[in-house]
Amino acid sequence: MMNLLELKNVSKHFGGLQVVNDLSLSVAPGEILSLIGPNGAGKSTVLNLITGLYQPDEGDILLNGQSLLGREIHQITRLGIARTFQNLRLFLNMSVIENVMSAAYSRTHANLFEIILRTPSFRREEARIREMAQEKLAFFGERLKGYRLDQPAYSLSYANRRRLEIARAMMTEPKLLLLDEPAAGMNPNESLEVTELIGQLRDEAGLTIILIEHDMTVVGGISDRVIALDHGVKIAEGTFEQVATDENVVEAYLGRRQENK
């Protein structure tokens, strides 16, 4: 079966710092792939490379066999890749529902004249994306429903902001969803919930997911496959158990064991 996403020998450096070094990886449709590694291992850079924020110095990135190089960020999103941000980048002064609706831009068509004249086709489209946005928000149960819809995004709690960002990303109707530390700053209960949610996203919404996460209970609970990075190099790949016990990975996290006592 063909891979949905494929990175071929991708390298990226900033100044003298090699952030990603000759990295190759592939993701099959419907798979949940986790990227782990210590801080500064280059995980977020990989996401930024995939979504077009950075261009790789070397190598190629393919979505369904089609190269993503040289495309603009929004074009890549249009092709079916959506993401969340590690540091949360919501549209804080817009309402919750507007945050989600805004992400339907590339899936809507109303032109200037239809908008200014409020034609029936525009109204239909508007109603459709409103309904769709509510549907995406309903994924999170009662939390982002009802009166919350019209509140500004900045009034949400941290965990709800993370949820809102996922809903917004889903609104772009992606095939591949990139989640950058979705459980950061959450308590164990909330983390567990996120884990279940990621499973649902795959099973119910049919998404393929690349996940960056430091919380190993989340990673272990959901990943089909795990790749460990250190200094931009892939140091281990396999199931969670294989990777977690890999000597290189342990070393990367904890440091080299003192040999000479």
Added chain:
Amino acid sequence: MSKDKIGKDEWVASYQQRSAGIVGWRGALAGISERLPTWAWFALVIAIGVAIPMLTSNTYIIRVAGNIALMATLAMGLNLVVGYAGLLDLGFVAFYGVGGYVYAYLSSDFSGVHLPTGLTLIIVIGIGLLFGLLLGLPSLRLVGDYLAIVTLGFGQIFVQLMTSMTRVNLPGHERPVNLTGGPNGIVNLDPFSILGFTANTVTDYYYVLLAVMVIILIVGFHLNNSRIGRAWRSLREDELAADAMGMPTRQLKLLAFALGAAIAGLSGALFAAWQGSVFPGNFDIALLINVYAIIVLGGLGSLPGVIVGSVLMIAIPEILRNVELAGQLFYLLIIVTLIATLRPRWQSVALLVSVIVFGLILKPILVALSPASFAALEATSSGFVDTIRNWLAIPIEAKAVGNLAFGALILMILLVTRIKDMRVRFIALIPTLYLLSFVWETRLSQEPSITRLLFVGVLLIVLMIYRPNGLLGERRVEVV
């Protein structure tokens, strides 16, 4: 470091509290405004607008109302660019100028071209779109402040070209050609005439301006609540995230620039038709600051705010043209400000009494010290303003002393805001208020046009400090 820096969590925590905290008449007003549907607001604005010429035949008032409608239209264009898309365009007035000059070219003997107004307007809008696109191109590469300065430069270039292109060597012409009329502008423009209706009177123009304003208001409202409006606002909030959510940021910026420019061009053409002429000075920096003041005062991104801002920024200076009335309003403003800011309330009364006593004591002392300076002073009649006039020790050399007092007043005001101790501040306020009245009587009331601009400057500063989101702007956060 400053103590009012706020993190995300504090915002969340204090949000509910603050929204619950708005009570009293302001809360009631907010409640009413929320319950009224949007179309009711539109209807209200239109009704008031249409009613004005029916209630008064005073052409002066209608002219001012027309000016308000015109400025509101222009400000809505700017609001689109700055308020929605978040692009700081300081060359905006140039588009207004382009509209004005294009109208002038197509409807005057200067060029010998007399097109029908309808066609002219279509051309004006087209050229506005084109210029907006051209000027928008640098915006694709420039961020924030850089964009501001480049556009400001363009605005200046426009005025300068219009002023100086009076002797241009064109191929095919033996002598240099006057392309713009220079500082003398282009005059005797054709009146606005469309679909058999020709605007002749002030009232005619007023209705034209009102109609255009309402149309642009509706356009702005529809745009705001659409995929494009949402995308613009996303862009303003976080360009990178907008891009990552599939919004073509370049196209959207260009679109905002072009539409804003088209609206400005349209307003400029209406202005030219109404005034019957265009001059480079009509499109200078003072106008730019006024339009910015309008949208900032009303609240960036707020459509009702644009109208409120226009009414305040145009009507207040007009009211202040009447020196007598301006004086009364000036003192009233001081008293209201004192009552609103001083706690407990009796302090404001005590302060006012103290100031008057201070003045009454000071006057004989000054007169005794230098009788020659105050020789011509005599009470002429009674009345509120006259009492004040007699209460202040105004010397013969009022202008020179007033200028010095103006400098002293600025220092005093700055000083007073720095004093923390309430009692010391109370005492310092006495001579400050005395100086304020003195400067008003000797200088400010004598130079109404400069005073208006001074007032705009102070208003912008004070407004930014106390209500950075304007009167009707939504509460904004910028998380640090």
Added chain:
Amino acid sequence: MDAFLAQLPQQIINGLTLGAVYALIALGYSMVYGVLQMLNFAHGDVYMIGAFIGYGVMVALIPEGAPLITPVFIIILMLLVAMLGCGLLGVAIEQFAYRPLRNSPRLAPLISALGVSFFLQNAVQLTLTAEFRNYQTELLIPPGAGFDFGDTRLPMTRALVIVITIILMIVLQYLVRRTKLGKAMRAVAIDREAAAMMGVDVDRVIIATFFIGSALAGAAGVLTGIVFTRVWHFMGFTAGLKGFTAAVVGGIGNIPGAMLGGFLLGMTESFAVGFISPTYRDVIAFVVLVIVLLVRPRGLLGARIPQKV
């Protein structure tokens, strides 16, 4: 071509003079931007006030056309008083119009700065009217004085402007590179919060920055008065725009960049005046700005900072 070569040295001198003034204004813009990341739109008006303070000192010391003290001291006094006055004005503007807005939306300080600019212009117009005032340079520096290099003449006034500018720039470089205050400034420019945590008194650094930047603008105002003699209440607007242009061309926030940008802009303008047409000098200056920015969006010496996502 011969006419071009004959004019060239003279245009270079004119360009250096103009550039010196622009560079001094640009430095203030750039320093403030470096520390606060805000456009101090009122900076041009501080320069205007500097020109008027210099004028005031001159009028006070030359009553009825006869200097009270040696002209050299008058020039020094004009510069010092204007620099001190403008420095204090700059600090006052920061304290009252910008400080309360330090954590407001980005547009707020900019609008506030427009307000300050409007206020200063009209305050001067109110008290001193809108008339032009003339520096009596001929009483300070003999009109004929100057240096001859072959056919080219460097008038004393222009030499003075260039020399004083260079001295001020050397002092500034020393201040920024060698002193504790300079180090603190650079630290605040890089990361305000981190600097605060490392014990830098950020407020003091900001005050110092405004003082120094505004003092340089004051000096620029006096120098403008000495060379071009005419001063009026609206002179700050165009000059501020040019100063900012120079700062941006050089790379805003970058002190050597501001100097480079100032001289470059001065040269461009003087060449435009000399070889193309005086009418379009400002137009050409802005075209240069746009071209530079389109090629190098961060200016000539500005560093490109990678965006952290």
